[in-house]
Amino acid sequence: MSDIKPRTRIQERNRGSILEAALDVFSQYGFRGATLDMIAESAGLSKPNLLYYFTSKEAIYIELLETLLDTWLDPLRELDPEGKPIDEIMGYVRRKMDMSRDFPRESRLFANEILQGAPRIQQDLTGDLRKLVDEKSKVIRKWHEEGKIADVDPYHLIFSIWALTQHYADFDVQVRAVLGDKDPFPGANRHLEQIFTKLLTP
Amino acid sequence: MSDIKPRTRIQERNRGSILEAALDVFSQYGFRGATLDMIAESAGLSKPNLLYYFTSKEAIYIELLETLLDTWLDPLRELDPEGKPIDEIMGYVRRKMDMSRDFPRESRLFANEILQGAPRIQQDLTGDLRKLVDEKSKVIRKWHEEGKIADVDPYHLIFSIWALTQHYADFDVQVRAVLGDKDPFPGANRHLEQIFTKLLTP
DNA sequence: CCAAATATTGACCAAATGGTCAATATTTAT
């Protein structure tokens, strides 16, 4: 039934190396600024070898972007309309902070694609993302109408969460330059807890 | 005394066109992803003509970055230790929002340089920026000790202001994809006013 | 072990890129 051959040991290994290396390079230099040579060198392969596994530079980039988008919306999807509102929102903030701490390169890949004008994910933005944000905005608005949280603009609340959490990944270089050797995340988590608790408490 | 020749009418015009075009291209694609041909075309000049005015791609980029950094810290410098704390901080937020609205490309140029690891402004980050943030953090801490504002982490407060204000410039494509045709800034300004007023009120 | 399948890579290619340069056009200032 399935005509697709399973991936060999070497394919698994090398595709993984390439995607790992590519994530480094694309997240730093964006699509146009990255080169196949950079990625190949970082992956420990020759360029033709790399191109044995992926048909083109674009194919690598698209694979990374699609993987990223598959998971990037999950934290917001988990916001439960039946849960306690402040807990649910704070849970979302925590999930996003965990992602910024654990997947900074993915965050920067996304930031880079957005800075480029989002040429490859425009449909995702106006489609799935918009729908999800619309949906969760209704939930947040309803929570306010039930007196469970303060009156906030749901859209700008969600943008705030993105802005504040992703900043620690995207502007990591700047944050660490200012803070010196100190890990930013513990203080950031406390600070964001404070911001959103005060903001949302009715 | 001064050996420097004044710039001619044509030099002023063409340097301006080049810098304007370069800001467009560098803010979208970063240094590596931008090309002299793109900039020249956007400026309405030939590439050798462009290079008559600037010695290299790097020289154009550095000029833009230096101009940017000259003004980027001004809003924070204006924070007056003798003023009313919440007014002063809200003033800073407003100045930053005005910048995001009026100079989105500059914000994106900065974001792009940071994503690249800030190779050309590392000294600015660990030098002037750090000093200024340290200085204003002391002011904020003192305001709290005098009971004028709530207890907040001054560093993360400043990062929050950066994150929330710059987001509207840097992720403009995403914000507008979600909001549709609606101008994000009025709602954003109200929302940020709410966030910081609640956060800071003792 | 061995043949088939997969993986590797040096050599190569056309196009793109950051420039350089000299001939020519335009502007300036007297």
Added chain:
DNA sequence: ATAAATATTGACCATTTGGTCAATATTTGG
């Protein structure tokens, strides 16, 4: 009007870039 200074750009260059390809090496599975 005119000579000097400035501005413009086609042609060119060396290097880089995203690939392509065939010879060879390695792995796989019977």
